[in-house]
Amino acid sequence: xxxxxxxxxxxxxxxxxxxxxxxxxxxxxxxxxxxxxxxxxxxxxxxxxxxxxxxxxxxxxxxxxxxxxxxxxxxxxxxxxxxxxxxxxxxxxxxxxxxxxxxxxxxxxxxxxxxxxxxxxxxxxxxxxxxxxxxxxxxxxxxxxxxxxxxxxxxxxxxxxxxxxxxxxxxxxxxxxxxxxxxxxxxxxxxxxxxxxxxxxxxxxxxxxxxxxxxxxxxxxxxxxxxxxxxxxxxxxxxxxxxxxxxxxxxxxxxxxxxxxxxxxxxxxxxxxxxxxxxxxxxxxxxxxxxxxxxxxxxxxxxxxxxxxxxxxxxxxxxxxxxxxxxxxxxxxxxxxxxxxxxxxxxxxxxxxxxxxxxxxxxxxxxxx
Numbered sequence: 288x289x290x291x292x293x294x295x296x297x298x299x300x301x302x303x304x305x306x307x308x309x310x311x312x313x314x315x316x317x318x319x320x321x322x323x324x325x326x327x328x329x330x331x332x333x334x335x336x337x338x339x340x341x342x343x344x345x346x347x348x349x350x351x352x353x354x355x356x357x358x359x360x361x362x363x364x365x366x367x368x369x370x371x372x373x374x375x376x377x378x379x380x381x382x383x384x385x386x387x388x389x390x391x392x393x394x395x396x397x398x399x400x401x402x403x404x405x406x407x408x409x410x411x412x413x414x415x416x417x418x419x420x421x422x423x424x425x426x427x428x429x430x431x432x433x434x435x436x437x438x439x440x441x442x443x444x445x446x447x448x449x450x451x452x453x454x455x456x457x458x459x460x461x462x463x464x465x466x467x468x469x470x471x472x473x474x475x476x477x478x479x480x481x482x483x484x485x486x487x488x489x490x491x492x493x494x495x496x497x498x499x500x501x502x503x504x505x506x507x508x509x510x511x512x513x514x515x516x517x518x519x520x521x522x523x524x525x526x527x528x529x530x531x532x533x534x535x536x537x538x539x540x541x542x543x544x545x546x547x548x549x550x551x552x553x554x555x556x557x558x559x560x561x562x563x564x565x566x567x568x569x570x571x572x573x574x575x576x577x578x579x580x581x582x583x584x585x586x587x588x589x590x591x592x593x594x595x596x597x598x599x600x601x602x603x604x605x606x607x608x609x610x611x612x613x614x615x616x617x618x619x620x621x622x623x624x625x626x627x628x629x630x631x632x633x634x635x636x637x638x639x640x641x642x643x644x645x646x647x648x649x650x651x652x653x654x655x656x
Contacts, residue, residue, distance in 0.1 A: 301327060301364040302455070304463075304647030305353065306640075307446060310334065310487035310510065310597060312353060313643040315621075316364055326622060326629050327364075329643075330356050331636045346442060350449030357450065367452040368646035372460040373489045375439030377403055377410075378431065378503040385419065385426035403434045410434040411457075417499065431500075433459060456649065460484060461493040461503040463645030464595070468495055470624040470648060471593075478590035479580075482619075483573065484641055485598030487511055491642075492573060494580050496587050502580045508569045510598045516561040521554065533635075536602025537562050539610065543603075562601065570611045595619040595641035621645075 306313040314330035332352050336345055379402045386394065395414055400407045417429040440457045447454035464482050472480070477497050484491040487510040494502040510529075518528035535558040538544045547555050577589055591614055594605065599618045609616040620637055621644040622628060632640075 301366070302647055302649045303362065303364050303367045303452065304643040304645065304649075305367055305369045305447060305452075306460075306463075306643040306646065307349060307369060307443065308334075308486055308488075311639065312349060312356075313640050314353070314356065315640055315643040315647040316362060317647050323626060324624075325627070326625060328360050328362055329629070329632060329640060330360070331639065332356055342442070346446050346449065349446050353446070353450035353452070357452075365451075365453045366455050367447050368456050368458055368463075368649045369443045369447055369454060370458040370460045370463050370642060370646060371435050371439050371443060372491055372505050373507075374505075375436040376459055376505070377405065377434045378459065378461070379403070379434075380417075380429070380431050380501070382420065382422055382427040383430050385428050388416070391416075391428075399432050399434070402432055405434060405436060407434075409437055411437055411440050433462075435459070458646060458649075459503070460489075460491040460642050461500065461505075463642045464491065464493050465495055465500045465645070466648045467619075467621055467641055467645035468493075468593070469498060471619065471621075472498070477587075479585070479587040481573070481577065481589050481592045483592060483594050483596075483599075485509055485594060485596035487597065490569065490596070490598075492576055494576065494589070496580075496585065501583070501585070502576055504576050506569065506572045508565060508572060509596075512568075513562055513565050513598065513601070516565050517558055520557045520561045531558050532562070532601065535559065535562075537566065537604060537607045539603050539606045563607070566604070566607055566611075570608070573612075589614055592616040593619050595621065595638045597639045599638045600635045 301316055301318050304315040311334055312332040316327040317324050318327040334349065336348055381402050383398050391398070395412060396407050399412055403410065412432070412434050414433065415431050417431060420427050420429050435457070443457045444454045464484055468480065468482060479494060479496040482493040482495060490506040490509045492504045492506055493500050513532050514525045514528040517531055518525055521528065521531065531554065535555050538547055538556065538559040581588065592608060592612060594616065605616040605618060618638050619641055621641040
């Protein structure tokens, strides 16, 4: 009885990370016990929403799916972090005149407007000061501006609220990945890492140098692009292409290709050919972002690539990208920092939980400051 009373006075401050994607909703909730972080629960909820479903119906369906899951798992936490990405978000790294934080708070809309391709009235705008610098002798502040369309933010808030949760923050996918990286990376790591979160509609790109995100970009080459390419070459529908994608691998080595030819694996060869075409397009787009990063005069080149998201399960994708980029490529285990690894999460689901894990790593102090 007393414990229930205490809980009402001092509610638990666990944060539920809810990553609402086009393919599935991913949920992660951690609990800190004696300064040890443990996985309280997780969820992977596939979405089957018809293309002609209205936006309001879609939001209601997703809210109900989340609500049903939380009730089934008896998760009591209410505070939630969600995120946005894609066309609704713009991230810009800019130099602004040196101002105090108080001055910048008052003038940020005016200072940011030239860099934001949306009507400034239609976005939620925030910023973070990275460091101070000079330009032609004038003092400047290096700043990251983040603008998210109000409508997209409100949609996430509506879906979270509709599930009976308290949406404390709507973050950006790439910054959630940065939060995760800070837990996964060794404290001594000063290298530059490229993070690619390969989702169904969007690939989130982040270049993290010495623990700070330096480049953020969303690339519209993702799972649906693979489905379309495979569907075209095999003359099948998107659902069948998605299934073929999950059961096949990219043929990287000469031995792989020869084995497929000798076994008359026409479908495997066709799927690989389609996937390679998409991967080469992805390589081109990612390379542009790397070139942009290097053009900033940095001393740190990309040392490794970390993949996450559902598409990182594509067979041999790490081998292919490692050969293209000439750096090590690995698939992220977003829960690797836990002292005890849960045994009930399927290996193919784990990489898709990366953004949700990054969101769940938020602490209440992030909102109390």
